[in-house]
Amino acid sequence: MSPLPPGPLVAFYGDDFTGSSAVMEVMAFAGLSAVMFLSPPTPARLAAFADRRCIGIAGIARSRPPDWMDEHLPPLYAALGRIGAPLVHYKVCSTFDSSPQIGSIGRAIDLGAQAFPARWIPLVVGAPALERYQVFGQLFAGLNGTAHRLDRHPVMARHPVTPMDEADLIRHLGRQTGRRMGLIDFPSIKRGDGDRKRRALAGDDAPVIAIDVLDDETLAAAGALIWQARSEGRFVAGSQGVEYALVAHWREAGLIPCDAPVPTTAPAERIAVVSGSCSPVTAGQIAHAEENGFASLRLDVTQAVDDVTWDREIGRVLEQAKSIAAAASPLIYTARGPDDPAIAALAEACRSAGADPARVNDRIGAGLGRVLEAMIADGGLTRAAIAGGDTSGHAALALGIDALEAIAPLAAGSPLCRAHATRPGRDGLELALKGGQMGTPDFFSAVRAGRRLDAA
Known part of the structure; x- marks a missing residue:
């Protein structure tokens, strides 16, 4: 060989x-x-x-x-x-x-x-x-x-x-x-x-x-x-x-070692989380986080059908999130599982306003990125998590980073990453991206603790 x-x-x-x-x-x-x-x-x-x-x-x-x-x-x-x-x-x-x-x-x-x-x-x-x-x-x-x-x-x-x-x-x-x-x-x-x-x-x-x-x-x-x-x-x-x-x-075939060293990372005192996922797995993770010191806020996505009302809603959440980030780990979410009334309400809002759902979803993702950016900057945070496959792209781009490298395992499919950026203050940010189905109920707590979920 x-x-x-x-x-x-x-x-x-x-x-x-x-x-x-x-x-x-x-x-x-x-x-x-x-x-x-x-x-x-x-x-x-x-x-x-x-x-x-x-x-x-x-x-x-x-x-x-x-x-x-x-x-x-x-x-x-x-x-x-x-x-x-x-x-x-x-x-x-x-x-x-x-x-x-x-x-x-x-x-x-x-x-x-x-x-x-x-x-x-x-x-x-x-x-x-x-x-x-x-x-x-x-x-x-x-x-x-x-x-x-x-x-x-x-x-x-x-x-x-x-x-x-x-x-x-x-x-x-x-x-x-x-x-x-x-x-x-x-x-x-x-x-x-x-x-x-x-x-x-x-x-x-x-x-x-x-x-x-x-x-x-x-x-x-x-x-x-x-x-x-x-x-x-x-x-x-x-x-x-x-x-x-x-x-x-x-x-x-003996082309690479069977056992590579498993990297680890230190805990963070506080992190910021944004979630655009409507998975029941993520809903359980939000509930677990609330029980373990995270402060959650719902973002009203029905306001995203219009630029003006969306900016107003982002501003409302930002004001509350900034004060949270100074002392605790804020968690901003759009829905809690597939049966959350917000999902049907958003679909109806798009129909009533004649808004393109794809464009609205892009706006929601970018809005979550704006919120996350502000929480990181104002709270002096160095670690964050984004939940939702479609959300992650828009939210990550809003942070001004251009590349990621995996630095430590958390849950299978969702590693902790280090961000690379030419923008001052964002190079070195630690970020976990989580798909809707990924992770156990304590995922967000594990991100904060820098703990691998299958480890003792």
Whole structure:
């Protein structure tokens, strides 16, 4: 087995910000340095991080329609190609939530196939560390210790934008692209037949080939298939399961150490939190935080249908949040779970005002960023957390930072990161980005304590 080549091994685009930080986590805590830019870096800025083994760009494609992808993804793919990594990864959420109208993974793959011609496009979504399992092409996701088929998942089947009504990933993806597809199922992998099946399925039409992952053996086998056949398939789609699989293979092959030192960080006296998530998992985390010294404030999102009323609402919350940040950890949220009346109220406010929901959601994310920026500045805070995949991008950009590096594990998929910025006062800020489904009830307390959730 040849050693790993020098330079970047993986270049990636994440279709939301929280998922992008999860890719960094997998690579960085395996001893492979990683950086994630919040927008395409200039050549000079990229040169400052040229020694990183994993380089990515965080994005918002998950919440955008196909015509947005047609305009924005080709130049992003071109930027990733110039990094020179042997693999280019379009990173999707580990619950694969998408539709033909919003966050189309199929359209992103079609554009990737144009940018990076190949004989096959690997698709890996399963990630056992996250309780994500793909079996016979069906995706299962864990919640509170129980694995649910995705179309019966208590949360994802009820997602407010892209509810998952199909657990068969090939059927689901078939609604978004006409590309030929195939499956390397786990019995094929278990009997050592995976690569033969890959060769039989590959072709000049660059089919998507999904790979079952349900345990450590199939995870490492998926990584071997991707890495050993990368000359025929440089472009890869899937969750952070792609990086988990690569790391598992590299370890099994003796290309990287099996145990990298686990970094730690000190506690912070106070942190700031903003949440645009409507997940029940995040709702539980907000409740736990309130019971453990955080002071919460609700942001009335119905006011976001109009610039004037939204500025007034931001001002109201800022006045209260500033006083909190001087003595406690403030937590600003927009909803407490999928049944929060604020969700229906926002939809009705958009209808009544004739406002574009996508534009309103962008305004909400940017508003949360403004609030977070003010809390950090006025409270002298050095650590913060943002909850919500669609929220994180807008809120992080409002802080004036341009890159993140994972510095310590918290919960799987949500590391603590260090921010890089050319703006004085923001370089070195510690930030945790959390997707709706990520973390145990004490997540926000763990961010404050700098504590890994699976540690004693």
